Amino acid sequence: GTASSTKKMDYLIQRAKKAGIDTFVIDVYGRNKHYAANIAKVRQAGIRYVARVVVYPYGARTHQVRDRKLLYNRLARAKYAVSLGASAIQLDYIRYHRLTPASVYNELNIFEVIKFFRRNINPNVNLQIDIFGVAAHRPTRTIGQNAKLFAPVLNSINPMVYPSHYEPFRHHAVRPYSTVMDSVAALRKQLANYPNVKVFAYIELSNYRYPMSYQKKVQYIKAQMQGARDGGANGWYAWSANNHYKILFNMLDAANSKR
Numbered sequence: 001g002t003a004s005s006t007k008k009m010d011y012l013i014q015r016a017k018k019a020g021i022d023t024f025v026i027d028v029y030g031r032n033k034h035y036a037a038n039i040a041k042v043r044q045a046g047i048r049y050v051a052r053v054v055v056y057p058y059g060a061r062t063h064q065v066r067d068r069k070l071l072y073n074r075l076a077r078a079k080y081a082v083s084l085g086a087s088a089i090q091l092d093y094i095r096y097h098r099l100t101p102a103s104v105y106n107e108l109n110i111f112e113v114i115k116f117f118r119r120n121i122n123p124n125v126n127l128q129i130d131i132f133g134v135a136a137h138r139p140t141r142t143i144g145q146n147a148k149l150f151a152p153v154l155n156s157i158n159p160m161v162y163p164s165h166y167e168p169f170r171h172h173a174v175r176p177y178s179t180v181m182d183s184v185a186a187l188r189k190q191l192a193n194y195p196n197v198k199v200f201a202y203i204e205l206s207n208y209r210y211p212m213s214y215q216k217k218v219q220y221i222k223a224q225m226q227g228a229r230d231g232g233a234n235g236w237y238a239w240s241a242n243n244h245y246k247i248l249f250n251m252l253d254a255a256n257s258k259r
Contacts, residue, residue, distance in 0.1 A: 001027065002243045004034040012245065013045045019252035023048040025090060025237055028081040039084045050088045050128070051081030055113065059097035059143060065109045075120055088126035088155065091117060095132070095143040106144030118153045126155035130202065133161045133179075136187035147190045156198035158237060159187050163224070164207040173210035177223040177230075184231025198235075201228035205240045205247055218251055 002008050003026045016024070024042055028035075028051040042049050055074050056064055064070060078089045094114065096106050118127050131145045136159035139146035147157050161183045166172040172179045184201050191197050203224035206217055221238075228236045238248050 001029075003027065003038055004032055006034065006038060008243075009038040009041060012243075013041060013047065015245070015249040016047060017045055019249045020256060021047070021252070023050055023235075023237070025050045025052050027052045027054070028077045028086075030077065031080060036084055043085050048087050049081075049085055050090050051078065051084075051086040052090045052092050053078050053081070054092050055094045056096075057093055059093060059095050059100070061097055062100070065096070065113065071113065071116060075117065078117065078121055082122055082125050086125060088128050089117065089121055090128040090130060090158070092130040094129050095145050098143055100142050100144070102141035103144075104141060106141060107139060107146040107149055108144075110144040111146070111149055114150055115153055127153065128156040128158055128200070129154060130158045130160055133159055133165060133183050135159070136161065136183040136190075138186075138190075147187055148193075151191055151194040151197050154197055156200055156234070157187065157191070158200045158202055159183055160202040160239070161224070161228070162202065162204040162207075162239065163220075164204060164209050169209050173207050176220050177227040180224045180227030181231040184228055184233045188232040199233045201231070201233045201236045202239050203228060203236050205238055205245070208241075214247070217247055221248065221251060 024047050026039070026049060039049055053074055081089060091114065094110060100106060114129065121127060129150065131147060132140065132143060134140055135145035135147060161180045163172040163176045163179045166179055180201060180203065184199060187199055203221065205221060207220065212220060225236055238245065
């Protein structure tokens with residue numbers, strides 16, 4: 001992957017520093033000397049290393065939530081990342097499969113999994129989770145994500161507010177600002193009693209269902225950033241399925257040169 005390629009990581013570090021980016025979210029799967037060396041470079045550059053742990057790829061089936069072997073495997077990844085200097089562990093796919101029958105027990109079971117990580121990870125390391133955009137608005141009994149329930153044991157919650165993932169997608173593709181802002185504001189409302197829990201909005205650098213010109217993409221990204229800010233987010237994470245960040249770097253460079 002990208003994090004094991006020194007050439008790619010050198011490029012990303014150099015561009016990120018110039019653009020003023022302060023955090024990298026980097027997947028962790030297992031021990032790897034190239035990965036460890038590149039993480040050391042990221043940290044030496046003064047960039048925060050947040051380790052993303054995919055808990056249940058594609059969402060959990062009922063039997064997987066009770067699978068202790070699977071959980072200890074994921075915990076080992078998280079602990080490895082902490083040993084490399086991760087400032088936070090970010091749990092992704094921390095949910096049931098989307099076709100799971102709705103039940104109040106789904107969110108309670110996912111909460112137990114989150115608490116398992118919190119108990120077993122160094123208390124000085126922040127714990128974050130990624131949630132669906134719909135779960136920013138309300139608890140979701142199918143996938144079992146309930147921001148308000150989970151908040152007491154978390155340092156931040158990251159709603160994946162990609163306009164391409166909302167329905168009807170054509171409506172949201174041309175309304176990136178309100179899509180992001182409404183979702184972030186709704187999550188902030190759910191977290192009203194937990195002001196210390198941070199919100200980092202995951203935004204997207206393109207819309208796979210709605211092709212755009214380069215300039216339109218720039219406006220699309222800017223609108224999402226503004227929506228995150230106005231909705232009350234503490235910051236944003238930029239998602240690119242293929243790790244192509246050139247458009248983001250160019251945008252930020254241009255904005256910095258105008259200051």
